[in-house]
Amino acid sequence: VRKKAIDRMAAMRHGDNLRGEEWVITRADGEERTLLISTSVLYDPDEGVHVLAMMQDITDRKRAEEQSHRHLAELAHVGRLATMGEMATGLAHEVNQPLAAIATYADACCQLIQDANRPDGKRLRVLLDKIHKQSLRAGEIVRRLRGYVRRAAPSRVATDLNKLIRESVEVVFAESRLHNITVEFDLGNSVPDVLVDPIQLQQVVLNLVKNAMEAVAEVETERRCITLATTVRQNALEVSIRDNGPGIPEATKDQVFDAFFTTKPDGMGMGLAISRSIVEAHGGRLSVADLPTRGSVFRFTVPISSGTEPLS
Amino acid sequence: VNSTPIVYIVDDDPAVADALAEMVRGMQLTPAGYENAQQFLADYDPDQHSCLILDLRLPGMSGIELQQELDSRGHSLPIIMITGHGDVPSCVRAVKLGALEFLEKPYSPEQLRGCIVRALELDAQRRQRLARQAEIEERLSRLTAEEMSVAKLVATGYTNKEIAAKLDISLRTVQFRRASSMNKLNVESRAELVQSVLLGQASASRTDIGVRGGQFHREK
Numbered sequence: 226v227r228k229k230a231i232d233r234m235a236a237m238r239h240g241d242n243l244r245g246e247e248w249v250i251t252r253a254d255g256e257e258r259t260l261l262i263s264t265s266v267l268y269d270p271d272e273g274v275h276v277l278a279m280m281q282d283i284t285d286r287k288r289a290e291e292q293s294h295r296h297l298a299e300l301a302h303v304g305r306l307a308t309m310g311e312m313a314t315g316l317a318h319e320v321n322q323p324l325a326a327i328a329t330y331a332d333a334c335c336q337l338i339q340d341a342n343r344p345d346g347k348r349l350r351v352l353l354d355k356i357h358k359q360s361l362r363a364g365e366i367v368r369r370l371r372g373y374v375r376r377a378a379p380s381r382v383a384t385d386l387n388k389l390i391r392e393s394v395e396v397v398f399a400e401s402r403l404h405n406i407t408v409e410f411d412l413g414n415s416v417p418d419v420l421v422d423p424i425q426l427q428q429v430v431l432n433l434v435k436n437a438m439e440a441v442a443e444v445e446t447e448r449r450c451i452t453l454a455t456t457v458r459q460n461a462l463e464v465s466i467r468d469n470g471p472g473i474p475e476a477t478k479d480q481v482f483d484a485f486f487t488t489k490p491d492g493m494g495m496g497l498a499i500s501r502s503i504v505e506a507h508g509g510r511l512s513v514a515d516l517p518t519r520g521s522v523f524r525f526t527v528p529i530s531s532g533t534e535p536l537s
Numbered sequence: 538v539n540s541t542p543i544v545y546i547v548d549d550d551p552a553v554a555d556a557l558a559e560m561v562r563g564m565q566l567t568p569a570g571y572e573n574a575q576q577f578l579a580d581y582d583p584d585q586h587s588c589l590i591l592d593l594r595l596p597g598m599s600g601i602e603l604q605q606e607l608d609s610r611g612h613s614l615p616i617i618m619i620t621g622h623g624d625v626p627s628c629v630r631a632v633k634l635g636a637l638e639f640l641e642k643p644y645s646p647e648q649l650r651g652c653i654v655r656a657l658e659l660d661a662q663r664r665q666r667l668a669r670q671a672e673i674e675e676r677l678s679r680l681t682a683e684e685m686s687v688a689k690l691v692a693t694g695y696t697n698k699e700i701a702a703k704l705d706i707s708l709r710t711v712q713f714r715r716a717s718s719m720n721k722l723n724v725e726s727r728a729e730l731v732q733s734v735l736l737g738q739a740s741a742s743r744t745d746i747g748v749r750g751g752q753f754h755r756e757k
Binding site: 318321322323324325326327328329330331332333336337352355358359362402403405 | 549550552553555556557559560562563564594596597642643644645646647649650
């Protein structure tokens with residue numbers, strides 16, 4: 226630190242000021258503290274050169290921030306597990322499909338080998354190829370789910386939100402098809418990458434899509450529709466999820482983001498609360514509005530430039 | 538009427554439908570796959586010797602709804618219902634509606650093949666019965682009203698003498714009408730005559746039930 230300070234002084238001589246640099250120092254009692262240091266050189270024609278140095282001990286503030294990020298990550302993880310639990314039936318169905326196909330193709334192969342005097346190698350090859358494809362399909366479903374429930378340290382990486390949105394919807398694809406829900410995409414063309422935690426953002430999208438699916442389940446079968454859109458708005462990327470469900474009653478509109486508020490018989494009431502926390506931790510906002518026609522729209526933003534703030 | 542049996546497959550998962558089709562082909566049978574109930578209904582030929590492998594969970598019209606639709610149209614082809622999850626109430630409903638078998642995914646292909654063979658056998662028997670019935674009905678329709686009334690009374694168990702008294706005609710006329718009825722019905726004994734008349738009556742009353750919407754009428 227001493228060496229760093231001397232270097233700093235030298236640099237200041239050349240008018241090189243420091244604005245809010247974090248230094249980690251070790252106190253006499255061995256404890257590490259983080260200091261926020263700003264320096265500036267003031268030149269006064271009468272009194273000569275003044276050096277102004279400001280040091281702020283931000284250790285406690287940083288610890289609190291890290292802890293709240295950790296808590297959010299924990300909570301988000303629990304939320305993802307709960308979501309998986311709610312979707313278990315649909316997911317089991319989704320994994321069962323390729324497995325059933327594999328077992329059936331394999332049976333066809335066995336028949337081919339047993340029955341034919343001279344097994345048709347070409348047809349056998351075609352069938353084995355189909356088995357291979359279906360096993361990859363099953364593996365892909367498992368990979369996607371494992372990625373989703375993974376308890377990973379929050380990390381922010383440059384992410385293509387359009388791609389993330391499409392992948393999130395794939396998780397509930399079987400479910401949506403079964404309930405005759407049309408999922409439409411209106412994704413912006415030149416959407417820049419944003420610095421986000423992909424697992425957490427996927428969780429937000431999935432939560433909102435699941436809510437939308439439950440909302441449209443209340444309308445007639447032919448016209449259940451969910452639209453996911455992305456738009457660039459000044460310094461933020463806006464993601465909107467709209468549904469043509471019955472909308473949210475005025476009386477409960479203020480409560481939907483509250484923890485433990487739920488309208489579902491087996492809901493925990495954490496989905497939207499966690500989603501809002503995640504969005505806000507990313508420096509964005511999550512809000513809900515009625516649509517002029519019918520249904521509601523949930524919108525959230527993610528800053529485009531200021532997502533650079535490091536997270537723990 | 539095509540005598541080569543067709544195994545209809547309705548499953549919204551293209552891979553599952555394709556795999557089932559391959560398995561059916563392996564059984565030296567002809568598969569016909571459909572993504573949804575509407576497509577199947579548009580293509581289904583009731584005169585075709587066939588059975589149906591049906592996914593319970595389908596977008597649009599569900600497996601049970603299709604089963605009901607077929608029933609209301611009077612098509613009673615044997616159905617093997619397949620479901621992704623053990624949905625007990627649906628299972629009970631499907632079986633009540635006459636589903637031949639209810640298999641849970643992941644099913645054993647061997648078991649499924651057994652079901653297909655059984656379903657096609659049942660369908661063949663049903664078709665034979667229907668054909669026989671149609672033949673009898675056609676023959677019965679050739680009877681004159683006078684011949685019919687005599688035949689019916691024979692079937693009820695009256696003697697020629699009693700019939701003559703009942704219808705106020707001569708014994709000779711009864712004998713004559715009875716002989717011509719047997720000739721037209723292509724039967725040689727009294728027992729056969731009775732059987733034909735009863736079968737004709739049974740199929741007539743069955744049609745009545747069908748019109749009145751008897752849903753549970755399905756052969757098993």
